[in-house]
Amino acid sequence: MNTSFQLHDFVGGIHPTDNKVQSTNTPISFAGIPSKLILPLTQHIGTQSKPLVSPGDTVLKGQLIAEAQGFISANLHAPTSGTISAIEARPVAHQSGLSDICIEITPDNNDTWVERTRITDYKKCDATQLINAIQAAGITGMGGAGFPSHVKVSADPAQINTLIINAAECEPYITSDDMLIQERAQDVISGIHVLAHILEPKNILIGIEDNKPKAADALIEAIEKDADTPDIQVVIIPTKYPSGGEKQLIQILTGKEVPAGGLPSELGIVCHNLGTAYAVHNAVIKGEPLISRITTITGNACAQPQNYEVLIGTPVEHLLNISNTDIEKTSRLVMGGPMMGFTLDQIQTPIIKASNCIIAATKQELPDPAMEQACIRCGMCTEVCPAQLLPQQLYWFSKSSNLEQAEAHNIADCIECGACSYVCPSNIPLVQYYRFAKGEIKQTNEDKKKSDRAKIRFETRLARQEREQAEKDAKRAARAEAAAKKQAEKKAAAAANPEGAVEKKIPTADLQLLQKKFDATKAAVAKSKDKIAALEASESPDTDKIELLKGALEKAQTKMKDAAKAMAEAKKAEKATSTANADKGDPNSPERLKNKLELAQSRLTTAQTRLDEAKAENSDKVAALETAVANQKQRVQDALKALDESIQQTNQQNTTEIKVDTEALKQKVLAAQTRVDKASERLNMAKEQNLETVGALQTGLEKQQAKLDEAKATLASATLEDAK
Numbered sequence: 001m002n003t004s005f006q007l008h009d010f011v012g013g014i015h016p017t018d019n020k021v022q023s024t025n026t027p028i029s030f031a032g033i034p035s036k037l038i039l040p041l042t043q044h045i046g047t048q049s050k051p052l053v054s055p056g057d058t059v060l061k062g063q064l065i066a067e068a069q070g071f072i073s074a075n076l077h078a079p080t081s082g083t084i085s086a087i088e089a090r091p092v093a094h095q096s097g098l099s100d101i102c103i104e105i106t107p108d109n110n111d112t113w114v115e116r117t118r119i120t121d122y123k124k125c126d127a128t129q130l131i132n133a134i135q136a137a138g139i140t141g142m143g144g145a146g147f148p149s150h151v152k153v154s155a156d157p158a159q160i161n162t163l164i165i166n167a168a169e170c171e172p173y174i175t176s177d178d179m180l181i182q183e184r185a186q187d188v189i190s191g192i193h194v195l196a197h198i199l200e201p202k203n204i205l206i207g208i209e210d211n212k213p214k215a216a217d218a219l220i221e222a223i224e225k226d227a228d229t230p231d232i233q234v235v236i237i238p239t240k241y242p243s244g245g246e247k248q249l250i251q252i253l254t255g256k257e258v259p260a261g262g263l264p265s266e267l268g269i270v271c272h273n274l275g276t277a278y279a280v281h282n283a284v285i286k287g288e289p290l291i292s293r294i295t296t297i298t299g300n301a302c303a304q305p306q307n308y309e310v311l312i313g314t315p316v317e318h319l320l321n322i323s324n325t326d327i328e329k330t331s332r333l334v335m336g337g338p339m340m341g342f343t344l345d346q347i348q349t350p351i352i353k354a355s356n357c358i359i360a361a362t363k364q365e366l367p368d369p370a371m372e373q374a375c376i377r378c379g380m381c382t383e384v385c386p387a388q389l390l391p392q393q394l395y396w397f398s399k400s401s402n403l404e405q406a407e408a409h410n411i412a413d414c415i416e417c418g419a420c421s422y423v424c425p426s427n428i429p430l431v432q433y434y435r436f437a438k439g440e441i442k443q444t445n446e447d448k449k450k451s452d453r454a455k456i457r458f459e460t461r462l463a464r465q466e467r468e469q470a471e472k473d474a475k476r477a478a479r480a481e482a483a484a485k486k487q488a489e490k491k492a493a494a495a496a497n498p499e500g501a502v503e504k505k506i507p508t509a510d511l512q513l514l515q516k517k518f519d520a521t522k523a524a525v526a527k528s529k530d531k532i533a534a535l536e537a538s539e540s541p542d543t544d545k546i547e548l549l550k551g552a553l554e555k556a557q558t559k560m561k562d563a564a565k566a567m568a569e570a571k572k573a574e575k576a577t578s579t580a581n582a583d584k585g586d587p588n589s590p591e592r593l594k595n596k597l598e599l600a601q602s603r604l605t606t607a608q609t610r611l612d613e614a615k616a617e618n619s620d621k622v623a624a625l626e627t628a629v630a631n632q633k634q635r636v637q638d639a640l641k642a643l644d645e646s647i648q649q650t651n652q653q654n655t656t657e658i659k660v661d662t663e664a665l666k667q668k669v670l671a672a673q674t675r676v677d678k679a680s681e682r683l684n685m686a687k688e689q690n691l692e693t694v695g696a697l698q699t700g701l702e703k704q705q706a707k708l709d710e711a712k713a714t715l716a717s718a719t720l721e722d723a724k
């Protein structure tokens with residue numbers, strides 16, 4: 001009991017007429033097996049489940065017919081045995097009124113169960129085994145948006161200290177939880193035990209409004225009966241809409257506010273719907289997946305308002321029939337409650353796991369919405385908003401599609417309770433505007449995610465291309481740098497070794513000039529000597545003139561020596577250049593040997609000149625110079641011989657090459673002949689068959705023949721050359 005429990009309140013809220021009594025006077029009945037069951041693949045938040053059956057397949061009750069795709073998804077089971085009669089788009093229970101893929105089962109009315117796996121002692125199981133069992137049973141939230149329950153129970157026990165079971169059932173008309181508790185409280189408590197075993201909370205609280213005294217008593221009785229019950233507290237809370245909102249119930253029971261955009265687990269709290277606890281009991285203790293639920297059928301057009309145990313997939317039409325609902329009197333058919341539910345356009349729409357109520361309302365009961373008026377800025381919507389939002393501003397932002405501002409004003413925290421619409425004197429369907437804006441924001445965010453992913457892909461590709469280009473540039477720069485370095489090294493080497501770097505060639509004209517100069521000075525010396533000798537031999541020698549001539553002779557001899565020296569240096573430089581160039585090739589090549597010969601001849605000339613000078617001066621070096629001249633003459637002879645041999649060898653090689661070329665030309669002629677033969681053959685065949693290609697083949701043959709003639713002529717010419 002909650003006699004000593006400290007309750008809190010949440011801001012806002014309203015007190016609409018609850019209209020619950022009508023459907024609580026009759027016990028829960030089984031709605032029976034309809035002629036068709038329509039099972040949408042999306043009955044939950046998250047990824048659509050994937051069908052495991054095909055039309056024509058027979059299935060058993062409880063058989064898995066569509067499996068979850070990913071963690072946030074849910075399994076789907078056959079609610080009874082029968083045949084898969086279709087898998088196609090059908091109208092589904094959604095405020096959009098759109099169709100979605102459904103599996104249709106035609107029941108065989110045998111209601112034959114698949115083999116069930118029960119867990120006899122859940123206390124011996126670890127949390128993972130039990131979570132797996134909940135996941136396998138396809139359990140989703142039974143009172144809200146249908147969040148897969150295994151995700152919620154996967155919270156880390158170390159982070160959780162309070163388990164809250166939501167039995168508030170605050171919305172008018174809906175009594176499914178109320179009647180479930182009244183009739184099956186023990187099973188509900190059993191399911192809470194299993195959840196507590198998984199989550200190991202310190203506190204377990206069941207929040208129930210004070211307009212359900214019988215249900216509260218049933219819970220307390222069930223808890224007292226169960227000796228093994230952990231400390232579960234039934235907390236009776238004041239009736240106020242929407243106390244059953246998750247965040248509002250948490251605030252009432254704990255005084256804690258879930259932060260905007262946050263989750264209860266951040267406060268160490270996990271909150272489950274009471275119907276979910278019952279489904280967990282069925283899954284773990286009885287081995288039954290979620291294939292049915294308790295649904296309230298009510299409204300003034302319904303002759304027998306009550307709660308039914310309904311197979312998931314049962315068309316609403318079937319429920320209207322068994323509850324003697326007058327379709328003619330029904331002006332609005334609502335799935336869910338009058339505050340958060342939505343109008344159904346088609347009575348074939350099936351019951352899904354989250355369908356807690358169907359209201360067949362008369363015109364007086366739920367009149368058509370009055371004409372929407374302009375907002376008078378009365379602020380009543382703000383006063384009742386349990387999420388502490390600014391509904392009036394959200395309305396303006398939504399209406400003007402100012403989604404950025406709507407987001408900035410926390411439209412995501414709107415629980416769509418409808419309290420603002422309920423009090424609005426201008427009859428503005430505020431929640432409809434919010435739903436539209438939320439849908440737009442969701443779409444925009446998804447588009448942005450897609451575009452961000454595309455942008456990341458593009459930028460990654462761009463970065464890769466830039467990286468590759470940079471690598472190429474770096475390699476190119478490195479090559480250029482290496483080349484420049486090599487060039488610089490070459491230049492440096494050339495600077496360090498000018499002789500090698502600059503092949504200074506003494507022009508031939510200069511050498512000839514020097515030779516002429518030398519010859520002239522030599523002639524002048526000889527002439528002066530002759531004149532002196534003639535004067536000295538005369539009977540009365542003119543001594544003054546002789547002395548003058550001797551002075552001139554000395555000058556001429558000096559000039560001759562200078563000219564000889566300059567010429568010798570010039571020849572030496574030319575020789576060095578020639579030798580350096582010649583050294584680069586084959587030492588026995590005709591070119592190298594020719595250079596060698598020229599060098600020897602040059603040395604011979606120099607030696608001969610020195611010998612002549614020595615003789616003219618009667619020098620004592622004459623004998624040595626004569627030997628040097630003789631040796632140099634021998635070197636010239638040797639160089640001449642080596643050059644002749646080299647020239648002969650080169651001629652022989654050339655002859656061999658000519659022979660090789662002749663052989664290649666013969667092969668060429670043979671190949672050309674073969675092509676001519678083939679072309680001729682093709683042409684003949686084409687002529688025999690009178691083909692259109694005759695003309696083209698004739699041209700081809702002529703071309704091949706021309707090539708053959710050319711090859712033959714070349715061969716003949718080469719053969720003639722060879723013979724020479």
Ligand code: SF4
Pocket residue numbers: 374375376377378379380381382391392395420423424425426427428
């Ligand atoms: S309750 Fe209606 S009229 Fe009043 S401020 Fe809100 S939206 Fe405007």
Ligand code: SF4
Pocket residue numbers: 381384385386387388389390391394413414415416417418419420421430431434
């Ligand atoms: S529908 Fe949204 S804005 Fe309106 S009262 Fe409820 S939570 Fe507030």
